[in-house]
Amino acid sequence: MKYEKLSETLKESLDILEALTEEGLMVVPTTPTPEMVSAAMRVSDLTEEEVRKIYYAMITFSDEDLILARN
Numbered sequence: 001m002k003y004e005k006l007s008e009t010l011k012e013s014l015d016i017l018e019a020l021t022e023e024g025l026m027v028v029p030t031t032p033t034p035e036m037v038s039a040a041m042r043v044s045d046l047t048e049e050e051v052r053k054i055y056y057a058m059i060t061f062s063d064e065d066l067i068l069a070r071n
């Protein structure tokens with residue numbers, strides 16, 4: 001463990017985040033930040049509302065949705 005002067009709970013949390021990163025995963029906000037929305041709008045022709053709808057659709061997509069989409 002590379003964390004020394006931290007509480008055990010914080011060390012465990014950081015280890016979990018590191019393991020997620022190693023698997024190509026990350027923790028993201030449940031609501032897009034203003035900076036995220038602005039960045040998406042800069043690289044697309046989407047409105048703020050459209051960007052937010054797409055973001056919510058992506059983070060709420062579940063394994064069950066994937067199964068339904070394949071059928």
